Amino acid sequence: xxxxxxxxxxxxxxxxxxxxxxxxxxxxxxxxxxxxxxxxxxxxxxxxxxxxxxxxxxxxxxxxxxxxxxxxxxxxxxxxxxxxxxxxxxxxxxxxxxxxxxxxxxxxxxxxxxxxxxxxxxxxxxxxxxxxxxxxxxxxxxxxxxxxxxxxxxxxxxxxxxxxxxxxxxxxxxxxxxxxxxxxxxxxxxxxxxxxxxxxxxxxxxxxxxxxxxxxxxxxxxxxxxxxxxxxxxxxxxxxxxxxxxxxxxxxxxxxxxxxxxxxxxxxxxxxxxxxxxxxxxxx
Amino acid sequence: xxxxxxxxxxxxxxxxxxxxxxxxxxxxxxxxxxxxxxxxxxxxxxxxxxxxxxxxxxxxxxxxxxxxxxxxxxxxxxxxxxxxxxxxxxxxxxxxxxxxxxxxxxxxxxxxxxxxxxxxxxxxxxxxxxxxxxxxxxxxxxxxxxxxxxxxxxxxxxxxxxxxxxxxxxxxxxxxxxxxxxxxxxxxxxxxxxxxxxxxxxxxxxxxxxxxxxxxxxxxxxxxxxxxxxxxxxxxxxxxxxxxxxxxxxxxxxxxxxxxxxxxxxxxxxxxxxxxxxxxxxxx
Numbered sequence: 001x002x003x004x005x006x007x008x009x010x011x012x013x014x015x016x017x018x019x020x021x022x023x024x025x026x027x028x029x030x031x032x033x034x035x036x037x038x039x040x041x042x043x044x045x046x047x048x049x050x051x052x053x054x055x056x057x058x059x060x061x062x063x064x065x066x067x068x069x070x071x072x073x074x075x076x077x078x079x080x081x082x083x084x085x086x087x088x089x090x091x092x093x094x095x096x097x098x099x100x101x102x103x104x105x106x107x108x109x110x111x112x113x114x115x116x117x118x119x120x121x122x123x124x125x126x127x128x129x130x131x132x133x134x135x136x137x138x139x140x141x142x143x144x145x146x147x148x149x150x151x152x153x154x155x156x157x158x159x160x161x162x163x164x165x166x167x168x169x170x171x172x173x174x175x176x177x178x179x180x181x182x183x184x185x186x187x188x189x190x191x192x193x194x195x196x197x198x199x200x201x202x203x204x205x206x207x208x209x210x211x212x213x214x215x216x217x218x219x220x221x222x223x224x225x226x227x228x229x230x231x232x233x234x235x236x237x238x239x240x241x242x243x244x245x246x247x248x249x250x251x252x253x254x255x256x257x258x259x260x261x262x263x264x265x266x267x268x269x270x271x272x273x274x275x276x277x278x279x280x281x282x283x284x
Numbered sequence: 285x286x287x288x289x290x291x292x293x294x295x296x297x298x299x300x301x302x303x304x305x306x307x308x309x310x311x312x313x314x315x316x317x318x319x320x321x322x323x324x325x326x327x328x329x330x331x332x333x334x335x336x337x338x339x340x341x342x343x344x345x346x347x348x349x350x351x352x353x354x355x356x357x358x359x360x361x362x363x364x365x366x367x368x369x370x371x372x373x374x375x376x377x378x379x380x381x382x383x384x385x386x387x388x389x390x391x392x393x394x395x396x397x398x399x400x401x402x403x404x405x406x407x408x409x410x411x412x413x414x415x416x417x418x419x420x421x422x423x424x425x426x427x428x429x430x431x432x433x434x435x436x437x438x439x440x441x442x443x444x445x446x447x448x449x450x451x452x453x454x455x456x457x458x459x460x461x462x463x464x465x466x467x468x469x470x471x472x473x474x475x476x477x478x479x480x481x482x483x484x485x486x487x488x489x490x491x492x493x494x495x496x497x498x499x500x501x502x503x504x505x506x507x508x509x510x511x512x513x514x515x516x517x518x519x520x521x522x523x524x525x526x527x528x529x530x531x532x533x534x535x536x537x538x539x540x541x542x543x544x545x546x547x548x549x550x551x552x553x554x555x556x557x558x559x560x561x562x563x564x565x566x567x568x
Contacts, residue, residue, distance in 0.1 A: 006304060017301035018309065020290060020397045025302065026375070027435040028312035059440070089383060091310070099373060099401065101435070101442040101465060113304045117383065141437055142423030150434045151311040151385070153425055156343070158385040181385060 003080040005073050005114035010080060013115065019096035022111050023104070028150045030093030030111070031055040036121060036244045037086050040078055041283035043244070045071055047207040051147060052092065058146045060103075061094050064110050077116050086118040087245050091149065119245060122276055130252030130264045131167035133241075135230065136160055138171035138178050138202075145201045154181040168241065170254070176227040178202045183243035184209040185251075187228055187236035188267045195232070198225040208242040208275070215274045221267065238265030247279070248272035287364040289357050289398035294364060297399070306395050307388070308377030312434045314395070315339040316375040319358060320405060320528045321367050325567035326358055327528070331491040335431060336376065342430045344387075345378050348394050361400050370402040371529050375433065403529060406560055414536030414548045415451035417525075419514065420444055422455035422462050422486075429485045438465040452525065454538070460511040462486045467527035468493040469535075471512055471520035472551045479516070482509040492526040492559070499558045505551065522549030531563075532556035 004016035024030035033048040049067050056063055074088045093111040097104030136157040141150065157169040158181050170185050171178045178197060179185050184206040186196040194216055199205050216223050233239065237260045239251035248271045250264030259265075288300035308314035317332040333351050340347055358372045377395040381388030420441040425434065441453040442465050454469050455462045462481055463469050468490040470480040478500055481487050500507050517523065521544045523535035532555045534548030543549075 004304060013305070016304045018304055020288060020300040020302055020375075020399070021297070022309065023439075025306065025309045025314075026316075026433060027439050028433055029436050029439060030309075032310075059436070060443075091304075099399075101439045102446055103439070103443055115304070115383075137426075139426030141425045141434075142421075143437075148436055149310060149312055150425075150436060152313050152343070152432055152434060153427075155307075155311050155313060155385045155387070159344075159387055162386055 005077055007112055018111055021096040022093055024093030026099050030091055030149045031147050032091040032149055034244050035088045037078055037083050038280055038283050040084055042074055043279045043283045044207055055147045073114050077114050081116045083116045083118060085121050086116055088116055090114045127249055130250035132253035133168040133170050133251055134161050134164055134166050135172045135255045136169040138173035143201050144203055147204060157181050176229050180241045183241040186240050187233055188238035190237055193222045193224055195224045195228045197227055206242055208244050212242045212248055212271055212275055215271055238267050240268035247275050289361055291396055302395055303380035305380040306377055308395060310383050314375055314377030314433045315431050316433055318528050319372045321362055321370050322564055322567050324362055324368055327563045327567045328491055329355055339431045357398050361398050365400045367400045367402060369405050370400055372400055374398045411533055414534035416537035417452040417454050417535055418445050418448055418450050419456045419539045420453040422457035427485050428487055431488060441465050460513050464525045467525040470524050471517055472522035474521055477506045477508055479508045479512045481511055490526060492528050496526045496532055496555055496559055499555055522551050524552035531559050
């Protein structure tokens with residue numbers, strides 16, 4: 001049984017409950033972060049806390065606890081669940097109040113929930129073979145830069161992929177890829193340039209994206225941050241996605257078409273290796 | 285203290301809790317309905333149940349309970365809470381399961397929650413004066429025809445209105461009005477034609493909308509179901525919105541500009557009167 005954090009208390013996962021009046025449940029009025037854990041240590045907690053702060057600010061949602069409180073909660077969850085490798089999930093909502101589209105009264109406490117999942121991150125089987133993805137029309141709302149729990153459409157897209165025997169989906173809007181269901185999307189052109197969508201309200205500013213682009217820079221790889229089209233994907237020699245719990249994940253098939261030779265390519269493999277090295281060093 | 289329904293049990297509202305692993309909380313993977321109550325009776329339960337069924341079907345979500353179960357729950361909530369006038373809120377989610385974008389295993393039970401709110405529906409003060417609304421860019425997702433709990437943006441839009449001292453917001457996409465934050469939007473042209481957006485994935489198929497259009501038909505009013513523009517709104521002689529808990533609500537000011545003479549107009553007043561008459565007759 002996992003130990004879960006709910007509003008200041010560490011409880012058995014079966015007792016981890018929130019009010020039915022929670023605005024996270026009634027209005028999807030909540031934000032979240034997923035921080036990966038390697039060797040019992042947190043990977044870039046600061047990056048995740050900083051993005052959480054931005055998400056909250058964009059939604060004019062206060063935060064009743066401090067950075068140190070949240071860091072302490074992350075560490076405590078890792079400890080109590082003997083977590084060596086996996087993730088800590090954190091969700092913050094505007095709290096519980098009688099249902100009203102207007103925000104609850106000032107002073108209504110946040111709901112804060114945290115839990116762990118144990119995962120094989122470094123020796124991921126999927127990373128060895130690469131994954132296949134499909135294209136799905138991007139029907140999400142206009143503020144995908146805010147990490148809200150409005151994840152229904154990404155969930156539906158994941159299921160569409162699964163039904164076709166694939167492992168993921170890339171969203172396409174007006175002929176251009178925005179990002180994956182829960183990750184950023186990249187291609188490598190014939191010229192060896194890494195291309196990934198530039199930051200805007202259309203995509204999430206990935207914490208792993210930022211770290212991986214820094215790795216690419218260090219390796220003197222050429223990177224272009226711009227929209228890339230479905231046609232460019234068809235011509236790419238490599239493709240991959242990044243996220244906190246997949247690091248760098250090679251994509252070897254897109255919409256039924258093999259990418260390059262259908263095996264994880266050298267750019268994705270190198271970036272994955274370096275990203276893991278750096279993360280192991282920097283985790284705290 | 286209200287009595288609330290949670291997964292088969294009637295409990296005190298303070299004990300009305302769900303798992304933090306509920307997909308309604310983690311993924312906004314849930315749908316809802318709001319049925320109004322007049323004189324302790326339900327207004328168009330069949331309409332709401334039918335739309336619920338459609339929402340579930342669009343999301344490939346099963347329902348563990350029958351129409352009769354849900355009807356019984358509605359009646360029981362009205363009874364236990366001595367509700368004379370107000371609403372019954374019903375939410376159904378895909379249930380609780382460890383967090384995964386993929387749907388939970390077959391057989392995972394729904395989470396079903398129901399509660400009441402007591403409201404002055406017929407003698408609404410707002411209906412006497414009419415309300416003021418602002419325009420807000422429609423940034424919602426592409427499937428607003430499904431009544432999901434992804435209500436964060438409508439909530440933000442409501443707050444924007446409130447900050448400006450107004451009572452509501454109309455969403456605008458590409459220069460055309462889609463609908464209100466939680467209601468359908470209508471104008472009356474100089475020629476006396478009622479215009480409201482046609483049904484599509486851009487708007488919710490309102491249960492009250494359907495009933496009000498039937499009233500308009502009975503009254504031999506001319507109705508056009510089509511997109512109408514911001515410019516047409518500026519030229520309108522009347523405006524109003526409809527929803528289960530506001531019935532027909534006159535709109536007397538839009539984006540700072542008075543509509544007609546700034547008072548509830550004859551079309552909205554007549555439709556409200558007839559709708560209430562019909563609802564009182566048909567409520568069961």
